[in-house]
Amino acid sequence: MSESDATELLNLSELEERLGGDNELLEQILELFAETYPESLDEIDAAVAARNADDLRRSAHTLKGMVANLGAQSPMHRAYELETMGKEGTFDDAEAKVAHLRTLVSQFHQALLEVRFPD
Numbered sequence: 001m002s003e004s005d006a007t008e009l010l011n012l013s014e015l016e017e018r019l020g021g022d023n024e025l026l027e028q029i030l031e032l033f034a035e036t037y038p039e040s041l042d043e044i045d046a047a048v049a050a051r052n053a054d055d056l057r058r059s060a061h062t063l064k065g066m067v068a069n070l071g072a073q074s075p076m077h078r079a080y081e082l083e084t085m086g087k088e089g090t091f092d093d094a095e096a097k098v099a100h101l102r103t104l105v106s107q108f109h110q111a112l113l114e115v116r117f118p119d
Helices: 003-009 012-019 023-050 053-069 074-088 094-113
Strands: none
Touching (some): 003 074, 023 053, 023 094, 053 074, 053 094, 074 094
């Protein structure tokens, strides 16, 4: 992953500021994120499969907040796009957008695993 790709996935300075450069807190948050994001993605998948706009809006909003709070860029924008689709009740190309979101969140998670704040 190039540095510009990583920048689109993760705003490191924002994350460091939010966490006060605390590596122990970062590890705890990473553990919680790793436990919760797969379920959120599964909920988004299920909402798209069922064509349930309210569930799509709610699930995408939850994931958007999760990744935004961790300094994500691209995953947040993709989740927002899906949230908006839920608000509007549209499902055009939703499966492909969810697949792309899965990829972005996975890449974001991998980028987070490499973060270490200076002591």
